[in-house]
Every structure is written in structure tokens, then in C-alpha cells.
Amino acid sequence: MRDVLLVCRKELAEVFSSHAGRRAHLLTMAGQVGVFGILIPYFMAPLWLNETPALSFIFLLLPLALSSSQSAMVFAGERERGTLEALLATPLSVPALFFGKALAVLVQVYGIIVCSTALSVATLNLWVRVHGLGGTFMYSGPALFALLGLSLALAALATSAGVIISLRASSVRTAQMTTTLLSVFCLLPLMAGWVTIRFAWNVVLPATLALLAAAAAVTGLALVRFARAASISVQR
């Protein structure tokens, strides 16, 4: 676990340490939080206050799109730069490298989700006040669980799926395009209104458990693929 946290810390430091990189990354993250925590909730407030499927922007779109594309970038980038061998030559184990890198992606994506959720509560309360509706808004228990729990399970699943895609893709760009297309494809039924989500415990709990099981299976597969890719990178 110590090594996993060490790799995760290094990955995050790489993103946030360099002056130019930190500014660009923080601006991107702030932009995402602004869109999903302020703009969309404010302009779609009636839909959000009534906890319609519009909420899925946060707990489905964000983890799916961000986790898969970021993990694709991290893993395919390592492969593209050919720097994996030097990491494998250290005492760090393959699982420590895999989980450390994946955790760094999850921390960033989940940070955006939590910030967006918190900001959306503030935004919706502001909207309620501006429109003189009175009272204080807070998401229902199942909706909050979907926003913070189900999204985490989905982010874990998408991160591992992103790793698998990145290991098959020829370049970072191809990996990111594939993950983006896959995210859109997965969300299409919901966006088109073919599927609706009901925020009730008997829906969000089983859905979260199912996603966790799927995440565990895909993570196992991704770890095996990563170990194989690591071995191949040494043999090149």
C-alpha cells in the first residue's frame, strides 16, 4: 500500500508540480467544476431540483468521460515515452505501479465530482433564493448516494476500461478518442431519453454494487494486461 501511495503521489506531483502544467491543469479542472457545478445546474435548475435524469451529468458523464480519457492518457503516455522499463527496474511491483497510477486518476476525477456536487448544491440554493421559492435545497439520500457513491464505482470501472483501451491503442491520441467515443456511446440511451433513472435506494444501491463488481472484474483484467504490456516493453 505504501508503494501504491508513493506512485500515486508522484503521478499527482507530475501533474501539479510544474508551473505551466499546474496552471493549465487547475484551469481545466476549475472549468469542469464550473460547468458541472454552476452553469448546468443553474440553467437547468428545475430539472435538478426535481432530481430528474439531468443529474446524470455529474454522476455518469463526469466519471465516464474523465476517468477513461485520463487513464488512457497516463498509461498510453508511459508506453509512448518508453519510460516503463525504468520503473520496472526499481523495487516497485507491477501491481503497485498499476494501482498507484490508477489511484492518481481516480483522485483527480473524484475531486472534480465532489467539488461539482458541493457547488451544485450552493448554485441550486442560490437559484431558489433568486426565484423567491424559499426553503433550502439538499439532494435526497439516494440522489446524493448516486452522486458520490455510484459515481466513484463508475469512475473505478471507467479507469480500468481506459487502461485496457490505452494498452491496445497505438497512441495517446487514439486512446483518448476511443474512450471519448465509448463514453458517448454508453450515455446515448440516457441522453436520448430512451432510459430514465429513478433516484430510489432500490435502484442506486444495486446499481452501485453491480458497478463495483464490474469494476473489480475489469480492474483484474486491466492489471493482467498491464503486466503483460510491461513484460513486452522490457522485451522490446
Add this chain to the structure above:
Amino acid sequence: MRENTQAEDVNVIEARDLVVSYGDRRALQGVSVSAGQGEVLGLLGPNGAGKSTFVRACLGLLRPAAGTIRVLGLDPVAHGETVRRQIGFVLEKTGLSEALDCRANLRFQGEVYRVEPGRLRARIEELLERFGLADRARDPVASLSKGLKQRLALARALLHEPRLILLDEPTSGLDPAAAREVRGLIASVVTDNATTVLLTTHNMVEAERLCDTVVILRQGRVVRRLDARELAGVAGVRVRCRPISAARAEAIAQLTGAAEVRRTEKVTEFVFDPTVEPEEARRGVADAGGHVLEVVRGAGGLEEAYLSATGRSNP
């Protein structure tokens, strides 16, 4: 820092009939090589000779198809973590984090190798100073020249005071000045410590200057092995004279301290230790009565040995 693996008298590297394959292709075909404590072992050979493969095998990254390899007395595949913890390395691709600065790269390395925090801080400052990186410590690696990156990679390899250092073509791709600087730093490492060093290189001067033993590989096989004495013979300063008798040549050799005399019909050659200055050697032979034709210093001898062993010498 150093873990006791086996008795200290065990060879640090011991490969016996080592075979390593990439799929159907055999990269090493029965290589037997050993290096003792504090020895600098050079691996020379053309591209594809198996030098980097041997380094990877030492790190436990490749599983032998046949034969054995022991590093610090242990099987590097079965005891990968224990073995790798006592190895420092500079691989072809350094693996330095380009986004992090020099100090952060060293700190990460120290944490990976579990260097005690107080010791790590002191060691980082010491190495930054020693490798001339102190004023660039806060600069991202991406902004450094290739020579500076290579210095940092060397510093990183030494950080945890390893018992074995693997250097895979450490001066490859550097301009002559940077290569010379890096070579100087490697030389200081070699003389400072009782650390064993495995150095792969194409550079004859580097091999001559740094190695105690040189093994020449070709197509995955050992084709020539030169120990320290032989290496001095092929690598030293050579003073070529008009042919003289064996007795007179021996007398001159004794007077001048030449390590070896080679006689052919056309020339008599006195070989001096590489530490002898060429002018000093020339004057010594001339004063002793030899008619000096030319003085050759450097890689000529080893280069000839290399070209002949790898089958690339001119007909």
C-alpha cells in the same frame, strides 16, 4: 542501506551458460560472465550483441530460458525486489520524470528505495553538489540538456548507495564534451566506492579508462575476454620503433618500464600503462636508443581487439 544477501565473497554477478530469448530469437546464447566486489566489468559489442539483454537479466526483468544468473548471490527473477533494492542503474531511457525537478526526482527515488528521510535529504544535497546540479535543483528535468539529464540519472543511480551499478550505454547520444564529463563522473564513482559496476558501451576509450575487465559480445555469445593486464596491454600508450633485436628490445623495456614488447618484421612496439604520458614514453624509448616512428595513445589496441573479435576488422 545495504542488505546482507549472501556471503561477501560471492561474485556480485555470476552468469553461467545464460540463455535469454525474445520469443524465437535468442538474444544471449550461453553467456558465462562474472564480476567480483568492486570490479568494473565492461560489456562491449555491436548493436544486437546482447549487452542490454544482459543488463535486463541482471535486473530480473527477463527470465533465463536456460543457464543461471545470480546477482548478489540471488536469483534476480525469484528475488526481484531484494536484488533490485541493492542495484542502481542508468538505462538507455533514463525514466526520469520530465515534469518534476531534479530534487523531486531524487526524492522519489530515495522513497522507492526506502532511504531514511534524514539521510535522504543529506544525500540529495550531496549528490546535487557533486554532480554539478545544485544550481539547477529546482528546474524541471524537461528543461535540462541531455548531458545534465544523464548526470542526474547517474546521481539517482547512486542515491541509495547500491552494491551494484548497471550502466547501459551511459554516454550514448551525448556530445563529446558532455560524454567526457559523464565519463569523469563515472570514473569518480568507480574509484570512490567498492561498488561493482557493469558498464555496456560502444566507446573504446570509455571501456579502457573505466573497466577492469572487458567482455566482448557478438550475437549473444562471448567472443573475447580481456582482464586488467590484457586490457592495459591493448589499451595503453604504444611507442612504435624501427625493428630491433629481442635482447635490445627487452633491455629498453626494462629501462623504460614498458609493460609489453611486440616485435614484427617491420616494427617493434613498446606498450606502456595507460597512465603513462605519451611524451614521457616516447622520450624514454628514444633515450634508451630506440628509433621512434610514432606514438599511439588510446583505443587503438582495444578497438583492434574489438573489431577482430566481432568479425568487423578490415581484411
